[in-house]
Amino acid sequence: AGAAAQHSQTLYNIFASIPGVKVVVRSNPYDAKGWLLAAIEDDNLVVFSEDKTLLRMKGEVPEEDYTGEIGKERV
Structure with missing residues (x-):
């Protein structure tokens, strides 16, 4: 059985506690x-984090540029 990414074992939870820092976890x-x-386009400090358990994930990605809306997460 595999293990899921655990928030308590990551560094991005430290960055999320700093005022003014945006944290993105794909x-x-x-x-x-x-x-x-x-x-990249955001004028504020943004920490982009990837969990190593998700690095081999495959999926559809359009070729054209598009941006997500930071702060409007999909759950």
């Missing part, structure tokens, strides 16, 4: 591209 390839582009 859950699928589509969000990874959109939120990474949004993080």
Whole structure:
């Protein structure tokens, strides 16, 4: 049996406690591209984090540029 990503074992929870810092954690390839582009365009400090258990995940990603809306997460 595999193990899921655990929030208590990550560094991004430390960054999330710092005022003014936005933290993005992708859950699928589509969000990874959109939120990474949004993080690059954001004028504020954004920490983009990936859990190593998700690095081999495959999924559909459009070729054109698009951005996710940081702060409007999909759950």
